[in-house]
Amino acid sequence: MNDSTEDLTAPAPGSARPGGRTARTRAAVRDAVLTGLSEHGYPALTVEYVAEHSGVHKTTLYRRWGSVEGLLADALALAGEDAWTPPDTGSLAGDLGALAHEVVDSFGDPARAAAPTAFVGAAFQSARAAEALHAFYAERFHRCEAVVVRAVARGKAPVGTDPGAVVRAVSAPLFLRLFVTREPIDGALADQAVRATCAAVGAGAFVTG
Amino acid sequence: MNDSTEDLTAPAPGSARPGGRTARTRAAVRDAVLTGLSEHGYPALTVEYVAEHSGVHKTTLYRRWGSVEGLLADALALAGEDAWTPPDTGSLAGDLGALAHEVVDSFGDPARAAAPTAFVGAAFQSARAAEALHAFYAERFHRCEAVVVRAVARGKAPVGTDPGAVVRAVSAPLFLRLFVTREPIDGALADQAVRATCAAVGAGAFVTG
Numbered sequence: 335m336n337d338s339t340e341d342l343t344a345p346a347p348g349s350a351r352p353g354g355r356t357a358r359t360r361a362a363v364r365d366a367v368l369t370g371l372s373e374h375g376y377p378a379l380t381v382e383y384v385a386e387h388s389g390v391h392k393t394t395l396y397r398r399w400g401s402v403e404g405l406l407a408d409a410l411a412l413a414g415e416d417a418w419t420p421p422d423t424g425s426l427a428g429d430l431g432a433l434a435h436e437v438v439d440s441f442g443d444p445a446r447a448a449a450p451t452a453f454v455g456a457a458f459q460s461a462r463a464a465e466a467l468h469a470f471y472a473e474r475f476h477r478c479e480a481v482v483v484r485a486v487a488r489g490k491a492p493v494g495t496d497p498g499a500v501v502r503a504v505s506a507p508l509f510l511r512l513f514v515t516r517e518p519i520d521g522a523l524a525d526q527a528v529r530a531t532c533a534a535v536g537a538g539a540f541v542t543g
Numbered sequence: 544m545n546d547s548t549e550d551l552t553a554p555a556p557g558s559a560r561p562g563g564r565t566a567r568t569r570a571a572v573r574d575a576v577l578t579g580l581s582e583h584g585y586p587a588l589t590v591e592y593v594a595e596h597s598g599v600h601k602t603t604l605y606r607r608w609g610s611v612e613g614l615l616a617d618a619l620a621l622a623g624e625d626a627w628t629p630p631d632t633g634s635l636a637g638d639l640g641a642l643a644h645e646v647v648d649s650f651g652d653p654a655r656a657a658a659p660t661a662f663v664g665a666a667f668q669s670a671r672a673a674e675a676l677h678a679f680y681a682e683r684f685h686r687c688e689a690v691v692v693r694a695v696a697r698g699k700a701p702v703g704t705d706p707g708a709v710v711r712a713v714s715a716p717l718f719l720r721l722f723v724t725r726e727p728i729d730g731a732l733a734d735q736a737v738r739a740t741c742a743a744v745g746a747g748a749f750v751t752g
Contacts, residue, residue, distance in 0.1 A: 377586050377668060454723055455667025458660070459586060468725035475724065499716075502724070503739060506715035507708075509723050514663055515684065515711070516677035530712060530743035537742035539735065 360412065362388040363395065367409040371452035372445075376459060381405070406456055407466035414470045420478045426490050427532050429481035430504045434524035437508045442519065454513055475501050485535075494541040503540070504531040569621065571597040572604065576618040581657035585665035585672070590614070615665055616675035623679045629687045635699050636741050638690035639713045643733035646717045651728065663722055684710050694744075703750040712749070713740040 366387035370379045379402055385392040399405045421432035441447045457464035479497035486495055507527045511517040534540060575596035579588045588611055594601040608614045630641035650656045666673035684707060691706035700709075716736045720726040743749060 375668060451667070455664065457722075457725060458664025458667065459584060464725050467723070471724040472726075499735060502719055503716055503736075506719040507712055509719045510711055510715040513666075513722055514676070514718050515680040516666060516673050517681075526708060526749065527712075529746075529748040530740070533746035533748045534739035534742045537738075537746070539738040539742045 359388075359390055359394075360408070363390055363399070363405065364409045364412045366390075367405050368449045371406075371409075371456075372448035376406070376452050376456035376463070379406070403460050403462040406453070406460070406463050410453055410463075410466040410470045414473050418474075418477065420481050422481070422484070426481065426485035426535065427528055429484075430500075430531055431525065431528045433478060433481070433501065434504050434508065434527050435521060437505050438519050438521055438524050441508070441512050451512075482535075491535050492538045492541050494543050495535060495538075496540045496542045499540045499542075500531060500535055503534065504528060568597075568599055568603075569617070572599055572608070572614065573618045573621045575599075576614050577658045580615075580618075580661035580665075581654075585615070585661050585668060588615070612669050612671040615662070615669070615672050619662055619672075619675040619679045623682050627683075627686065629690050631690070631693070635690065635694035635744065636737055638693075639709075639740055640734065640737045642687060642690070642710065643713050643717065643736050644730060646714050647728050647730055647733050650717075650721050660721075691744075700744050701747045701750050703752050704744060704747075705749045705751045708749045708751075709740060709744055712743065713737060 363384060366384045367379070369387055370383050374383075381392055381395050381402055384390075384402075384405055385395055388395075395405065399408055421429050423429050423432060439446075440450065453463070453467055453470075457467045475498060478501040482491060482495060482497035482500045485491040486493060486497075491500075504527050507530075508519050508523065511519050511523070572593060575593045576588070578596055579592050583592075590601055590604050590611055593599070593611075593614055594604055597604075604614065608617055630638050632638050632641060648655075649659065662672070662676055662679075666676045687710040688706035691700060691704060691709045694700040695702060695704055695706075713736050716739075717728050717732065720728050720732070
């Protein structure tokens with residue numbers, strides 16, 4: 335895991351000519367990283383593997399991304415650039431339910447779960463991967479907060495409810511079982527998390543200040 | 544990570560002469576595994592390292608534990624054999640609060656957190672480590688269920704409340720931040736988790752059947 339110092343002075347990956355050759359290269363590299371993570375996991379991911387599967391020369395990868403950690407961090411950053419927005423079902427319970435079921439659907443499907451699971455696992459081995467994972471989830475949960483902000487605006491949640499705490503609360507029991515207790519998750523568990531979170535919101539358990 | 548087939552026919556580690564030489568050997572091996580995990584993490588843990596730091600010959604380690612995965616699984620099994628029991632403060636909120644604060648205290652101290660964090664990380668790389676982690680937490684949360692069973696018996700929680708779901712719910716927001724979003728945890732967050740979980744229990748959100 336040697337961080338190249340070149341990486342600090344090079345332009346950020348993909349910063350030149352969006353949509354052009356640089357963007358295509360970055361996407362090809364990202365795809366190779368995701369494939370490698372899905373099929374072999376982080377410990378087996380190498381710059382050589384990414385070069386072979388992306389068609390981008392190893393020298394270019396080292397120059398632009400610095401290391402395997404840099405490749406991983408950029409793949410996560412690119413994953414965070416999607417246009418995903420949280421559901422708007424008209425109720426807090428409906429919105430939180432959609433979020434919770436999306437976790438079950440994503441991680442219940444081994445093919446879809448492999449790369450995100452590998453990202454979570456990589457953070458145990460690399461401080462840079464941990465930072466990238468933190469940034470990814472901070473931004474993702476920030477988008478989710480809209481469902482709580484709407485509920486407060488509609489008078490369906492107490493003023494002062496911490497939106498970030500609520501959206502984390504509804505997914506936490508699922509992530510606990512996925513990555514700590516290693517237990518199966520299903521729709522019933524998602525529904526239980528929604529019931530629990532909505533009851534807690536209603537009782538003002540997430541009001542801060 | 545080669546699993547020796549010898550391991551399947553050998554007696555379970557430590558099964559002979561409890562408290563005697565076998566138990567001492569097993570504890571020395573466990574200590575070396577924990578030290579290795581704390582200082583270098585699972586990817587760097589080798590049978591050679593454990594031999595060197597436990598004073599137990601490599602041949603013995605391979606014969607009795609089969610592999611690094613076997614060493615890790617047995618260290619977790621031994622960790623699960625402690626006499627820990629959940630707090631009994633007289634109230635559900637007090638008991639859940641003690642559990643949640645224990646998570647904060649354990650994982651907020653880098654020295655104490657290193658080995659358990661490495662166990663959670665190892666499960667991403669080894670199916671056998673994942674099974675051992677699952678068994679450890681299943682047993683640990685099973686012990687915690689007593690606090691909910693007592694609350695139901697005292698009429699402080701609805702009949703039919705799922706004890707396992709409740710004790711997982713109160714720690715889930717902490718584990719999410721530790722291992723997924725990589726955010727800091729503190730006592731205030733533990734208190735929030737307790738308020739939310741108690742409100743959900745009171746509302747019957749964890750009643751099953």
